[in-house]
Amino acid sequence: MxxxxxxxxxxxxxxxxxxxxxxxxxxxxxxxxxxxxxxxxxxxxxxxxxxxxxxxxxxxxxxxxxxxxxxxxxxxxxxxxxxxxxxxxxxxxxxxxxxxxxxxxxxxxxxxxxxxxxxxxxxxxxxxxxxxxxxxxxxxxxxxxPQQSSTKGSNAAPRPSSSHARRNSNDVTSSAHPSNQSAKASSKPSTSMAAYDEQITELKLSVDSLEKERDFYFAKLRDIEILCQTPEIEDSPIVAAIHKILYATDGDASVVTEAQAMLALQSKEAEALSPIAEASEEKSSCEIQKRKNILNSDVDAAGIITLSPRQRLSDASDVHCSGSPLMTY
Structure with missing residues (x-):
């Protein structure tokens, strides 16, 4: 069901x-x-x-x-x-x-x-x-x-006899001609009115469908507007371009071009700022490398100072055996 x-x-x-x-x-x-x-x-x-x-x-x-x-x-x-x-x-x-x-x-x-x-x-x-x-x-x-009874009455109307028709043939033909004309004249307005009613109904249907389509797309635009009002993205360039298109007045044909120009300008500004960022990154990497070298030298000096007496003795014997002129007794 x-x-x-x-x-x-x-x-x-x-x-x-x-x-x-x-x-x-x-x-x-x-x-x-x-x-x-x-x-x-x-x-x-x-x-x-x-x-x-x-x-x-x-x-x-x-x-x-x-x-x-x-x-x-x-x-x-x-x-x-x-x-x-x-x-x-x-x-x-x-x-x-x-x-x-x-x-x-x-x-x-x-x-x-x-x-x-x-x-x-x-x-x-x-x-x-x-x-x-x-x-x-x-x-x-x-x-x-009444409509059904009128149709039945018109179909059940008695026919004139043949003798009566022959006697009054001239009268019948003379009277039938204007009646036919009146019937034709009355049928034309009825058919034209029916055609007009048909056109009016079709127009009403088209208007109703257009109103439904308008309401549908208006609801979509309203959803986009609410989404653009989100705090996380409302300051972004793309949202500003969308706002420019949404709130444009009628007849403003250049609004899309202006919105595209806004996005292009924003991208150029981002590219201009990129070398500065690279230089800062290189400077920071150099400073890190210098710090590493300083730390390594400090570690080596500390290692020499902290050698044990036995290690120092072994180093002296190594120098004596090598025949250094500095080691004379």
């Missing part, structure tokens, strides 16, 4: 037309846009269809227009999730605003969940009868009834 599914799951690639067809067929509604279900009442009845008897339909408000009324519907939905131990997070603040992308994603999740329960089969469920207990449920059920 799907409760939490990833954003790359196939459920989030289901189109709006398929979602709308699923809602209207299951609940006998006539929604034309997914965001029309932002009140949360449709979600509650979908859960009622999948889990009969779990949803208190008398608490669901299908006539919710204000946000506080919609929030009450989402509270009912959250209670159902808690009872069923569903851990899906409901972003109420985004859904009640009627944003197309957010409502589409949540309804895609709803379809995936309903399909995962009992194989998606909903049997012996009467959505109109269950909706009667809800506030505004009867009116929402009647919205689709």
């Amino acid at each position: 799907a409760t939490n599914i990833g954003m790359m799951d196939g459920a989030y690639f289901v189109g709006r037309s398929e979602i709308l067809s699923w809602i209207n067929t299951t609940l006998h509604l006539s929604l034309s846009k997914v965001e029309e279900a932002c009140s949360g009442a449709v979600h509650c009845q979908m859960m009622d269809a999948v889990h009969p008897g779990m949803v208190p339909m008398h608490k669901v408000n299908f006539d919710a227009k204000n946000e506080y009324e919609m929030i009450q519907n989402y509270k009912v939905l959250q209670d159902i999730f808690n009872k069923l131990k569903i851990t899906k997070h409901i972003e109420v603040s985004k859904l009640v605003k009627g944003r197309p992308l957010d409502n589409l994603e949540f309804m895609q999740w709803m379809k995936r969940y309903c399909d995962s329960v009992n194989g998606g089969g909903i049997n012996n469920y009467n959505p109109l009868e269950r909706r009667e207990a809800s506030k505004g449920g009867r009116e929402s059920g009647k919205k689709s009834a």
Whole structure:
């Protein structure tokens, strides 16, 4: 059973037309846009269809227009999730605003969940009868009834007899021509309005996706700013260059070049200081060598002074045997 599914799951690639067809067929509604279900009442009845008897339909408000009324519907939905131990997070603040992308994603999740329960089969469920207990449920059920009755009435219109058609052929042709023109004229605005609605919906979806992308990258920049404020590195040249880029005003195209110049200047200063450091190292090594020579000479002198009398005697005998002219008796 799907409760939490990833954003790359196939459920989030289901189109709006398929979602709308699923809602209207299951609940006998006539929604034309997914965001029309932002009140949360449709979600509650979908859960009622999948889990009969779990949803208190008398608490669901299908006539919710204000946000506080919609929030009450989402509270009912959250209670159902808690009872069923569903851990899906409901972003109420985004859904009640009627944003197309957010409502589409949540309804895609709803379809995936309903399909995962009992194989998606909903049997012996009467959505109109269950909706009667809800506030505004009867009116929402009647919205689709006039459309169905009008289509049936247009298909069941009686045809004129052939004799009557022959007698009034001239009148029929003369009257049919303006009616056809009016029908064509009325069909053109309807198709153009549908095209405009489609374009508006696509624009809303693109705006929502751009807003999400903007928030994502802004959060990344904020994390970099917090990292640069660490006391151990906030005085380093690279952090200063990053700050220059982060806090640059709009239209400043040379900010990257200036940041690179700052780093290059810092590296040149480091190279200029390096010969001084080498000279100091050589001087210190010379001083260490001198100290070693002094210590060695002191040790040799001390060794001569501390010779024992026996060693001195042996040295004198060695000199006598060598035939030194200094040793005469």
